[in-house]
Amino acid sequence: MKLKNPPVNSLSLEMLTELVINLEKLENDKAVRGLVLTSEYPGIFSAGLDLMEMCGRNPAHYAEYWKALQEFWLKLYQSSLVVVAAINGASPAGGCLMSLICDYRILADNPKYTIGLNETLLGIVAPFWFKDTMVNTIGHRASERALQLGLLFPPAEALQVGLVDQVVPEDKLQSTALSVMAQWLAIPDHARQLTKTMMRKPTVDHLVKQRDADIQNFVSFVSRDSIQKSLQMYLQKLRQKKS
Numbered sequence: 001m002k003l004k005n006p007p008v009n010s011l012s013l014e015m016l017t018e019l020v021i022n023l024e025k026l027e028n029d030k031a032v033r034g035l036v037l038t039s040e041y042p043g044i045f046s047a048g049l050d051l052m053e054m055c056g057r058n059p060a061h062y063a064e065y066w067k068a069l070q071e072f073w074l075k076l077y078q079s080s081l082v083v084v085a086a087i088n089g090a091s092p093a094g095g096c097l098m099s100l101i102c103d104y105r106i107l108a109d110n111p112k113y114t115i116g117l118n119e120t121l122l123g124i125v126a127p128f129w130f131k132d133t134m135v136n137t138i139g140h141r142a143s144e145r146a147l148q149l150g151l152l153f154p155p156a157e158a159l160q161v162g163l164v165d166q167v168v169p170e171d172k173l174q175s176t177a178l179s180v181m182a183q184w185l186a187i188p189d190h191a192r193q194l195t196k197t198m199m200r201k202p203t204v205d206h207l208v209k210q211r212d213a214d215i216q217n218f219v220s221f222v223s224r225d226s227i228q229k230s231l232q233m234y235l236q237k238l239r240q241k242k243s
């Protein structure tokens with residue numbers, strides 16, 4: 001599946017909705033057992049959540065957006081398919097989250113392709129289920145440091161901390177993803193799927209129990225004037241980068 005939402009594959013409401021629909025289609029297709037997730041635009045895997053969905057909108061929109069994000073996370077994290085992320089570009093914040101909920105992560109070796117949950121750099125806080133997903137991958141101490149500092153790891157460091165499973169030359173990314181997929185598909189589906197469910201259930205249950213409260217938290221947090229100001233300033237900085 002190639003992510004295709006120009007210019008930076010941000011996770012807009014429309015993109016999240018389409019991703020869920022496409023995942024459902026693939027899961028319902030008995031001929032499909034695995035999925036390689038990559039970007040149509042080498043250089044950018046995903047810029048994460050769409051900042052335009054979180055700026056200057058009304059509370060009902062924020063709630064709808066957050067619910068769609070939760071839905072996407074729940075769908076992909078619990079997918080019965082083998083999901084391999086072939087990360088062919090920068091993967092900050094929500095882009096990193098999307099990689100973390102796959103089963104295996106391969107990052108192309110390019111110093112510009114950084115990955116991490118950098119929310120604090122924007123003056124916002126990674127929600128508990130982003131944090132849980134990261135802790136499940138790299139452990140508590142490394143997550144605490146990465147989250148507080150909003151670290152974006154270049155490939156060698158991402159590998160060292162365990163944020164990705166493999167770093168390969170850019171021209172070997174797709175072939176590596178296919179051989180990893182073959183290895184995972186050699187395992188009987190039912191045993192692998194039940195194991196995945198068992199490993200992920202506590203984290204899923206944590207969000208499911210708190211879903212409505214989490215939406216309310218997001219809406220009140222993102223509606224604050226101070227947060228709106230931080231996000232606007234961050235967007236402005238991104239735009240000024242060009243001039």
Ligand SMILES: CC/C=C\C/C=C\C/C=C\C/C=C/C(=O)SCCNC(=O)CCNC(=O)[C@H](O)C(C)(C)COP(=O)(O)OP(=O)(O)OC[C@H]1O[C@@H](n2cnc3c(N)ncnc32)[C@H](O)[C@@H]1OP(=O)(O)O
Nearest residue numbers: 010047048049050051052090092093094125218221238239
């Ligand atoms: C108590 C807690 C309770 C509840 C929790 C509450 C809040 C927590 C909320 C949310 C968690 C947030 C998660 C996120 O994912 S936020 C998004 C974070 N993303 C980033 O920081 C990445 C920003 N982008 C970049 O660094 C670069 O764009 C990138 C490296 C991806 C690509 O660089 P490049 O030089 O190729 O392109 P640019 O010129 O920078 O960008 C082109 C164009 O795209 C716009 N853009 C970039 N990123 C985003 C984005 N995430 N959303 C929307 N738009 C984006 C950028 O402004 C440019 O636009 P324009 O100038 O108009 O062409």
